[in-house]
Each structure stands twice: as C-alpha cells, then as structure tokens.
Amino acid sequence: MSDNNVSQDTLKKIKNKDIKPKPRWHFLLKDYVVWIFGFISLLVGSLSFSVVLYMLVNNDWDIYSQISNSLWQFILTTLPYFWLLFLLIFIGVAYYNFRHTKGGYKIAVHKLIAGSIIFSILFGSFLYKIGVAQTMDGLVIGNEYFYKKVINRRAGAWSQPDKGLLAGVLIYVEDEEHVTVKGLDGELWQVDVTEAELPLLPVEISMPLKIIGEVQGDNIFKAKAIFPMKGMRFMKDKGGPHSMLDIKRPLER
Amino acid sequence: MFNCKGKTDEELVSLALGEADYFLCLMKRYEAKLLRYINRIANIRQEDAEDVLQDSFIKVYENLNNFDDKLKFSSWIYRIVHNQVISNFRKLKARPQQIDWDSENILNNLIADFNISREIDREYLSQKVAQVLEELDDKYQEVLILKYLEDKNYQEISDILKKPMGTIATLLSRAKQQFKKVVKDKKFNL
Numbered sequence: 001m002s003d004n005n006v007s008q009d010t011l012k013k014i015k016n017k018d019i020k021p022k023p024r025w026h027f028l029l030k031d032y033v034v035w036i037f038g039f040i041s042l043l044v045g046s047l048s049f050s051v052v053l054y055m056l057v058n059n060d061w062d063i064y065s066q067i068s069n070s071l072w073q074f075i076l077t078t079l080p081y082f083w084l085l086f087l088l089i090f091i092g093v094a095y096y097n098f099r100h101t102k103g104g105y106k107i108a109v110h111k112l113i114a115g116s117i118i119f120s121i122l123f124g125s126f127l128y129k130i131g132v133a134q135t136m137d138g139l140v141i142g143n144e145y146f147y148k149k150v151i152n153r154r155a156g157a158w159s160q161p162d163k164g165l166l167a168g169v170l171i172y173v174e175d176e177e178h179v180t181v182k183g184l185d186g187e188l189w190q191v192d193v194t195e196a197e198l199p200l201l202p203v204e205i206s207m208p209l210k211i212i213g214e215v216q217g218d219n220i221f222k223a224k225a226i227f228p229m230k231g232m233r234f235m236k237d238k239g240g241p242h243s244m245l246d247i248k249r250p251l252e253r
Numbered sequence: 254m255f256n257c258k259g260k261t262d263e264e265l266v267s268l269a270l271g272e273a274d275y276f277l278c279l280m281k282r283y284e285a286k287l288l289r290y291i292n293r294i295a296n297i298r299q300e301d302a303e304d305v306l307q308d309s310f311i312k313v314y315e316n317l318n319n320f321d322d323k324l325k326f327s328s329w330i331y332r333i334v335h336n337q338v339i340s341n342f343r344k345l346k347a348r349p350q351q352i353d354w355d356s357e358n359i360l361n362n363l364i365a366d367f368n369i370s371r372e373i374d375r376e377y378l379s380q381k382v383a384q385v386l387e388e389l390d391d392k393y394q395e396v397l398i399l400k401y402l403e404d405k406n407y408q409e410i411s412d413i414l415k416k417p418m419g420t421i422a423t424l425l426s427r428a429k430q431q432f433k434k435v436v437k438d439k440k441f442n443l
Contacts, residue, residue, distance in 0.1 A: 006284055011280070014273055014311065019311060021314060021317040027319040103323070
C-alpha cells in the first residue's frame with residue numbers, strides 16, 4: 001500500500017475476504033458475562049465479610065485477658081485471615097470486572113474499590129443478620145484439620161489442653177463434681193468442675209464449651225472456668241445422643 | 254459512490270452495518286487524520302503506518318455493532334487506532350519517533366499552558382520546546398499529542414485512552430511538572 005488510498009484498498013479487502021461485522025449478540029454476551037462475574041465476585045466478597053463479622057462477634061472478647069498476653073496479641077492471633085484474604089481477592093476480582101465493562105474506565109480506581117468494599121460490608125452485614133454466615137462457616141468444615149489451622153484458628157487455639165485450654169462438647173454429667181467433655185479431636189476428657197467458675201447459662205448436654213484449667217493426668221482436666229463456646233456450631237455434631245450412647249458408663253479413674 | 258454528504262458519523266455507522274460501501278465514507282473522513290496520528294506516535298515507515306491504519310479500519314468494521322453511541326465516533330476510532338499502534342509496537346518493539354511539535358498553533362497553545370515566556374525567539378523556542386517534549390515519558394507524550402496535536406478535549410482523551418478524566422488531568426499536570434524539570438535540568442532559558 002503506497003498509493004496513499006488506504007480507504008479504497010480496505011473496502012476492497014473487506015469485500016474480497018467477505019469480512020462482516022460481528023453480530024450484536026456477540027458483544028452483548030461479552031458485556032453480560034463481565035457484569036455477571038462482577039456481581040458474583042461482589043456476592044462472594046459479601047459472603048466472606050459476613051463470616052468475618054460472625055467470627056469477630058463470636059470471638060472470646062470476654063476472656064481475652066485470660067488466654068492472651070495483650071489485646072493486640074489476641075486480635076492478631078484470632079483475626080479470621082482466611083476470610084479476610086478471600087474478601088480481598090474477590091473485591092479485586094469485582095474491581096477487575098467492573099473496570100472492564102463498557103463505561104468502567106470512566107470511574108476512578110479508588111471509587112470502584114471503595115464501592116466494592118462498601119457493598120460487601122452492607123450486603124455482608126445483611127447476610128450475617130439473616131444467619132447465612134453461620135451456615136457458611138458450618139459448610140467449610142469438611143476438612144477439620146484445615147479448618148482449625150487455617151480457616152478458624154480460634155478452634156485450634158482452644159485445642160491445647162497442655163496450655164490449659166480445652167474446647168469440646170459436654171456429653172455426660174457424671175455427678176456434681178465431674179463431667180465428660182469430648183474434645184475437638186474426638187478425645188474424651190473427664191473434667192473436674194469442683195472449683196470451676198460456671199457459666200450463667202444452664203449447661204446442657206451437647207453444648208459446646210470452652211474450658212480454662214490444667215491437665216492433671218491422662219485425660220483428666222481440672223477446670224478453673226467454663227464458658228459456652230459461641231460460634232462453634234459444628235462442635236454440636238460431636239456430641240448428641242449417639243455420642244452419649246458410646247459412654248453410658250462412667251469414665252474410669 | 255454512495256451519498257454521504259450531510260450524514261453524521263453515527264448515521265454512517267448504522268448505514269455501514271447494512272451496506273459496506275457506506276463504510277468507505279467513514280474511512281475517507283478519518284484517513285488523513287488517523288494516518289497523521291499514527292505517524293506522530295509510531296516510529297514506523299509510511300507503508301507500515303498505512304498497514305496499521307488498514308488493520309485498524311478492518312477492526313472498526315468488524316466491531317461496528319459494538320460502537321457505543323454514548324461516545325463520539327471519533328473517540329472510538331482513535332481508541333482502536335491507538336490500541337493497534339500499541340500492539341504494533343509490541344510486535345516490532347519499536348519506539349515512538351521524533352514528534353513534530355513545530356507548528357505555530359501548537360506552540361501558541363503550549364506557551365499559554367506551560368507558562369513559557371513569549372519574548373523568546375520563535376525558532377529557538379520551537380527547537381527547545383521540541384527537545385524538552387522528546388524527553389518526557391511516553392505516557393505524558395501520549396496525552397500531550399492528543400491534547401495539543403490532535404486537539405482533543407479531556408472527555409475525548411479519557412474515551413480514547415480508557416482512563417478516568419481525573420487521571421487525564423493528573424497526567425497533563427504531571428507532564429507540565431516534568432516539562433519544567435527538564436527545562437531546569439537542561440538549563441534552557443524558556
């Protein structure tokens with residue numbers, strides 16, 4: 001092309017090669033896909049935020065001084081990093097998708113990101129309010145080891161009898177001084193409650209509990225304080241009637 | 254030849270979707286401007302520039318159904334050409350060439366916007382201004398070309414480069430800062 005008549009040559013090429021404009025639906029579909037992925041990312045981000053909120057609300061704020069050296073250490077240890085990471089990733093994906101919609105470039109980066117965060121906080125709070133976060137937390141327990149180590153480290157933190165922290169489900173009341181608790185790892189513990197500070201709520205079979213105290217022998221734990229363990233719904237599955245059937249007889253001392 | 258006189262770009266887009274010959278009118282309207290634009294931003298031979306333009310025209314034709322009538326057609330076609338030039342750079346690993354900033358109109362606009370003294374000899378001024386502008390980062394040259402050479406406003410530059418208007422304003426402001434810094438570093442008396 002050097003006769004400087006690009007337009008004529010281009011038209012010839014279009015006709016000779018039978019080039020046609022791509023159909024409108026092709027572009028509409030692409031636009032819809034970008035929008036849909038943007039909204040899905042926002043929904044997943046909101047869901048993550050709702051679980052973060054659920055975990056924060058149900059954290060051990062009331063007894064943090066008994067299980068941590070300082071408030072900051074407690075916060076850093078129990079922050080739900082897994083869900084926060086999930087939240088950040090999906091806010092990023094939502095931003096990427098909205099930025100690639102037709103008019104997405106007109107909105108400043110910080111406004112798009114702030115919009116995604118605000119939406120996730122508002123919708124996530126709503127999801128928390130209607131109980132979706134609790135269900136979600138229950139759904140991801142599939143791999144319990146991973147759950148305790150990564151997703152909800154608070155559960156793992158309470159599975160350290162040697163450090164005086166025991167979490168489990170009350171499955172048997174032997175007498176007024178001794179109860180049996182099934183720990184998160186399935187081990188049975190005979191808990192001496194003689195000198196323990198008991199929760200204000202009535203303690204019932206199948207109730208998830210967290211206990212501060214010390215190990216006094218093989219699977220024997222002396223409780224100093226007992227609290228109901230909020231936000232650990234999955235633990236209920238560890239107790240219940242079937243578990244009780246397994247230990248009808250009192251534990252041997 | 255189809256009669257295109259008096260028809261807007263947007264009307265021609267609709268007509269070209271039914272009859273390819275109307276697309277010739279659109280191409281003719283923009284051929285010279287776009288070829289000049291490609292030459293300004295790409296370090297390629299005239300023939301290569303024409304090839305880039307042809308590829309761009311074909312892309313425009315293939316994507317006619319994607320034209321958003323909220324945009325000006327000229328912004329949309331400049332955007333496609335701009336992207337084609339970038340993809341061409343990537344292929345050839347070429348760099349933008351010496352840009353011809355030496356025009357009375359451009360110089361007057363730059364003098365007004367960059368607080369340059371009007372008392373300096375015109376020839377000296379245009380030579381030095383061109384030297385300074387060549388020193389600027391590509392991203393600043395890009396917006397300066399669109400603003401001062403292609404005479405585009407902020408909205409159009411935003412639509413062509415697909416960046417928010419605020420970003421365009423920031424780029425232009427930083428271009429001015431860098432301009433002043435280069436003038437100072439090179440000890441030019443402007």
